[in-house]
Amino acid sequence: MKGISIKDIAKQAGVSPTTVSFVLNGKAKEKRISEQVSKKIQKIATRLKYKPNQLARGLRTGKTKTIGLMVEDIANNFFASLAKVMEDEADKHGYKVLYGSTEDNTEKARGLLEVLKYRQVDGYIVTPTKNLEKDIELLKETAKPVVLLDRYFPHVSSHYVVVDNYRGAYNAGSHLAAQGYKKIGIVTITSDQIQMKDRLDGFTAAMKDHHLPFSKAQIKKLPFELDHESFNAEIKKFLTSIKDLDAVFFATNYLGIYGIESIRSLGWQIGKQIGVASFDDHDLFRLHSPAITCVAQPITEIGRNIIEVLMKELNHPSAAPQQIVLEPALIVRESSMPL
Amino acid sequence: MKGISIKDIAKQAGVSPTTVSFVLNGKAKEKRISEQVSKKIQKIATRLKYKPNQLARGLRTGKTKTIGLMVEDIANNFFASLAKVMEDEADKHGYKVLYGSTEDNTEKARGLLEVLKYRQVDGYIVTPTKNLEKDIELLKETAKPVVLLDRYFPHVSSHYVVVDNYRGAYNAGSHLAAQGYKKIGIVTITSDQIQMKDRLDGFTAAMKDHHLPFSKAQIKKLPFELDHESFNAEIKKFLTSIKDLDAVFFATNYLGIYGIESIRSLGWQIGKQIGVASFDDHDLFRLHSPAITCVAQPITEIGRNIIEVLMKELNHPSAAPQQIVLEPALIVRESSMPL
DNA sequence: ACGCTGGGCTAAATCGATATAGCAACTGTT
DNA sequence: AACAGTTGCTATATCGATTTAGCCCAGCGT
Numbered sequence: 001m002k003g004i005s006i007k008d009i010a011k012q013a014g015v016s017p018t019t020v021s022f023v024l025n026g027k028a029k030e031k032r033i034s035e036q037v038s039k040k041i042q043k044i045a046t047r048l049k050y051k052p053n054q055l056a057r058g059l060r061t062g063k064t065k066t067i068g069l070m071v072e073d074i075a076n077n078f079f080a081s082l083a084k085v086m087e088d089e090a091d092k093h094g095y096k097v098l099y100g101s102t103e104d105n106t107e108k109a110r111g112l113l114e115v116l117k118y119r120q121v122d123g124y125i126v127t128p129t130k131n132l133e134k135d136i137e138l139l140k141e142t143a144k145p146v147v148l149l150d151r152y153f154p155h156v157s158s159h160y161v162v163v164d165n166y167r168g169a170y171n172a173g174s175h176l177a178a179q180g181y182k183k184i185g186i187v188t189i190t191s192d193q194i195q196m197k198d199r200l201d202g203f204t205a206a207m208k209d210h211h212l213p214f215s216k217a218q219i220k221k222l223p224f225e226l227d228h229e230s231f232n233a234e235i236k237k238f239l240t241s242i243k244d245l246d247a248v249f250f251a252t253n254y255l256g257i258y259g260i261e262s263i264r265s266l267g268w269q270i271g272k273q274i275g276v277a278s279f280d281d282h283d284l285f286r287l288h289s290p291a292i293t294c295v296a297q298p299i300t301e302i303g304r305n306i307i308e309v310l311m312k313e314l315n316h317p318s319a320a321p322q323q324i325v326l327e328p329a330l331i332v333r334e335s336s337m338p339l
Numbered sequence: 340m341k342g343i344s345i346k347d348i349a350k351q352a353g354v355s356p357t358t359v360s361f362v363l364n365g366k367a368k369e370k371r372i373s374e375q376v377s378k379k380i381q382k383i384a385t386r387l388k389y390k391p392n393q394l395a396r397g398l399r400t401g402k403t404k405t406i407g408l409m410v411e412d413i414a415n416n417f418f419a420s421l422a423k424v425m426e427d428e429a430d431k432h433g434y435k436v437l438y439g440s441t442e443d444n445t446e447k448a449r450g451l452l453e454v455l456k457y458r459q460v461d462g463y464i465v466t467p468t469k470n471l472e473k474d475i476e477l478l479k480e481t482a483k484p485v486v487l488l489d490r491y492f493p494h495v496s497s498h499y500v501v502v503d504n505y506r507g508a509y510n511a512g513s514h515l516a517a518q519g520y521k522k523i524g525i526v527t528i529t530s531d532q533i534q535m536k537d538r539l540d541g542f543t544a545a546m547k548d549h550h551l552p553f554s555k556a557q558i559k560k561l562p563f564e565l566d567h568e569s570f571n572a573e574i575k576k577f578l579t580s581i582k583d584l585d586a587v588f589f590a591t592n593y594l595g596i597y598g599i600e601s602i603r604s605l606g607w608q609i610g611k612q613i614g615v616a617s618f619d620d621h622d623l624f625r626l627h628s629p630a631i632t633c634v635a636q637p638i639t640e641i642g643r644n645i646i647e648v649l650m651k652e653l654n655h656p657s658a659a660p661q662q663i664v665l666e667p668a669l670i671v672r673e674s675s676m677p678l
Numbered sequence: 679a680c681g682c683t684g685g686g687c688t689a690a691a692t693c694g695a696t697a698t699a700g701c702a703a704c705t706g707t708t
Numbered sequence: 709a710a711c712a713g714t715t716g717c718t719a720t721a722t723c724g725a726t727t728t729a730g731c732c733c734a735g736c737g738t
Contacts, residue, residue, distance in 0.1 A: 003457075005694055016718045021696060032716055051457040055403065056694030059394045059723045066437075066458075074426070080419035084440055087413070091439075096454060098405075098437050100430075101423055115435060118342075118390040119405075142342075257622050264626070283596050284623040287603070344724055355688045360726060371685055395724030398693045 004048045012044050013037070020045075024052070058120060067310065068116030069099040070109060070126045072150070078253055078280050078297065079127070082149075085303025086125065093311050095122070104191075104224040106131050113139065123310050125149055130193055145313035147306050151195035152323075159313065161305045161324045165198035165279075166205075168295040168328035172249055172277045173206025175293070175330055180339040181247035181275045183213060187235060187259060188251035190221040199251045199279060217242060228258070235262040239274075246339065247275030253282050260288060276335040290334030297328050343387045351383050352376070359384075363391070397459055406649065407455030408438040409448060409465045411489070417592055417619050417636065418466070421488075424642025425464065432650050434461070443530075443563040445470050452478065462649050464488055469532055484652035486645050490534035491662075498652065500644045500663045504537035504618075505544075507634040507667035511588055511616045512545025514632070514669055519678040520586035520614045522552060526574055526598060527590035529560040538590045538618060556581060567597070574601040578613075585678065586614030592621050599627060615674040629673030636667050 006024070010017040020041055022031040028038040044050075058064040067090055071079040079101075087097050098121060102109040109129040116124060123145040128136060133153045139146050140158065148160035176184050186203050189196055200219065207214035220238040222231060235258055239245060248263075250256035256278025263270055270276050271290040278285060278294045285292035309322045345363075349356040359380050361370040367377040383389075397403040406429055410418040418440075426436050437460060441448040448468045455463060462484040467475060472492045478485050479497065487499035515523050525542050528535055539558065546553035559577040561570060574597055578584060587602075589595035595617025599609065607613050610629040617624060617633045624631035648661045 003694095006696095007694080017695080018697090018718060018720095019716090022717090025696080032714085034716065037716085051453065053398070053694050054458045055394050055398045056723090057696075059392070059398055059725095060694080060696045062723080064394065073423070074413070075416070075420045075423040077414070077416065077419075080416075081414045084412070084414040087439060096437055096439070096458065098435055100426060100435070114390065119393045119435065257626065260626055282622075284621075284626060287596070287599055287623060287627065289628040342724095345726095346724080356725080357688055357690095357727085358686090361687090364726080371687080373686065376686085392724050395693090396726075398695095399724080399726045401693080 003053065004050045005053070006050075009041060009044050009048060009050055012048075013041050015041065024050070062120070063122055064120045065094055066096050066098050066119070066121045067123045067125060068112075068119070068121035069097050070102055070112050070116075070124070071099065072102055072104050072127045074099065074101045076254060077282055078299070081299050082303050085300050086307055089304055089307035093307070102127060102129050104129050110135055117142065123147070123314055125306055125310065127151065128153065128193075130191065143317070145310055145317065147310050147313075149302075149306060151193050154194060157321050159309050159322045161302055161309060161326070162195065163297050163302070163326045163328045165195045165328075166202035168279060168297075168330070169199040169202030169249070169251070170206045171202075171328075171330045172279070172293070172295050173203040174210065175332065176247045176249065176275055176277055176336055177206060177210035177212055179247075179275060179336050181336075183218070183242070183244045184247040184249060184275070185218045185220065185238065185242055185245050186249045186251060187220045187222065187238065187255050189255070190223045196251060203249055203251075218245075222255070231255075231258040232262045232265070235259055236266055239263065239266065239268075245274070247277075247336070250276070250278040253278060253280035253285075256280070256292065256294070257282070257284060260284075260292065271335045271337050275337075275339070281331060285333070288335075290337070293333045293336040294331050295328045296331050298326050301326055342392065343389045344392065345389075348380060348383050348387060348389055351387075352380050354380065363389070401459070402461055403459045404433055405435050405437050405458070405460045406462045406464060407451075407458070407460035408436050409441055409451050409455075409463070410438065411441055411443050411466045413438065413440045415593060416621055417638070420638050421642050424639050425646055428643055428646035432646070441466060441468050443468050449474055456481065462486070462653055464645055464649065466490065467492065467532075469530065482656070484649055484656065486649050486652075488641075488645060490532050493533060496660050498648050498661045500641055500648060500665070501534065502636050502641070502665045502667045504534045504667075505541035507618060507636075507669070508538040508541030508588070508590070509545045510541075510667075510669045511618070511632070511634050512542040513549060514671065515586045515588065515614050515616055515675055516545060516549035516551055518614060518675050520675075522557070522581070522583045523586040523588060523614070524557045524559065524577065524581055524584050525588045525590060526559045526561065526577065526594050528594070529562045535590060542588055542590075557584075561594070570594075570597040571601045571604065574598055575605055578602065578605065578607075584613070586616075586675070589615070589617040592617060592619035592624075595619070595631065595633070596621070596623060599623075599631065610674045610676050614676075614678070620670060624672070627674075629676070632672045632675040633670050634667045635670050637665050640665055 006017045006020050010020045019033055022033055023038050023041040074080055090097055100112040106129045109132055113135055125147050127149045133156050136156055148158055150162060152160040188200055222234050250259045268274050276292055278292055281294045281296035285294050305324050345356045345359050349359045358372055361367060361372055362377050362380040413419055429436055439451040445468045448471055452474055464486050466488045472495050475495055487497055491499040527539055561573050589598045602609055609615050615631055617631055620633045620635035624633050644663050
């Protein structure tokens, strides 16, 4: 009911709570507790199935063994898969995860940070939204490690783990060009954040390097908050508005999904009438007919790196920010067959 | 750095911490604190952006405003989407979510329950694994509410929110039969748990009611732990082993996904050579060519109900278990076109 | 003038674990 | 025998908030 406390053990063993604490924290030797007493306490503790109250411990030590995870959207396959990897990895170090989705909304993100903070998490893994620079900087002053995920702020020195978005998008654009597509559009999210900027820049550079026509009209930026219907409507409007468009690159997995839906509702044949590629992989892309070419992020690697960075900082805080950029992989499928 | 504590406010206001606590907890009237003092404290608190330390509060009050969520697999779209709904709903009540995936593994589930327990969560939302009955019963004795999700234990009286799995599978089976399919197989998970049993039973009943041949050979049970390759291999083996099989029902979304992959790698035409339906909806099913018929669970409704039940129990614990069974919807698509 | 009531506030205990300081008993040294 | 050093353990304060008990003063009645 109330749970076994250190006092209960102390009483049963006929020693003081202090002694129990020492033994149970492996400081028996250091604190010169005799083998006898030590063993007796251990035995009683296991018999009673004692588990320290993490609140009390956290209150006293300032360590909660909990990390706060802010993703953009836990229902998005990319973030959910990543969350799982991180949960597993964190668990190996004895950490639990408290999470929340930002919906790419700054206010929600601020609220979440606040909550995580006064829940005393030991560290943060944050998918930042725009305008969150100051909050991140403030957070750093709490001396709790913060690792940014998926994107970062160029002017803020912080730890982060991201993929090379520029390169990913560049490769996708180059690939489409190499396949013979001539007029390629890009659908992205209205966002000045680095990851979207890099994807757009990378793609643009590819167009340029391949001497393909690429005007602003070939770029469609849509707000993250749109609903399903509106995304589809906007994408259709965009695709039909450009003369001779023969391929399109979607800058995120959900855009890719909406894009496929839109293209099909236009009655266009993917891979024949229009080439398609998307950022991020997804079961849907793999099994679609035709299968969709994509830029896959190394999810397991990202997750592991994040936790590794975080654990390093938790154990030996360093001055230098750890900034890891991983390579995404271009997976060529039928949607970008040569014309 | 250290955070603002109630003492800091007390000092600034020239009153005792007690008074501050009263005011900030809205007990000013009740505790007869004067308007003057009350306002002054409020002002200082907002100026200092005071946020109570949840650990200290939790330690004292026994309430952490945190709920523990155990899903089968956060990377599974169904659970991830559900998690998001629940996170949102919980947030409305001021609760945060601490989560973990069980991987349908009893030991992992036990470990998670343990962790959640000594982190003093106020309530639990649990996707139980097999053999978890006792742990659930023990949990109930801690007087913290527990709501089971997706499945339950028939012999354990507990709160739960599930869908009518029998009916969902029955409808899918009936639909396939009505479309003219004659020999239908089912691929499910090796599990005695109620949700899988109900799906199998519902499907079996449909076969019987439609006077279709249905032998044990038409049932394939696969262990949850298999990897991608093995799932595909097993499903292919099963599909090719049955003479005249003309349709198949997959009892979970991931089985459906593996199933589609398998069928296609066999070179069979879905909806022409073989009818297909799956439990759970998924973007992949909606956008597949042909689109896949499925039994969709009302995710938002499930999530809302779960949190509603949990909040009711947190605020006014009742003796009677709340057991909610929601109706899934059959979504007919091209994969089950009439033969 | 004395007791009583109620208004306005605070001291101190408490939640459970940990960290610090230190006490008692014994051993060894010269 | 006196002192230092070690061994083995404990008392107490602490983390930050809440809660209980209760203090002090003013006003009121008699």
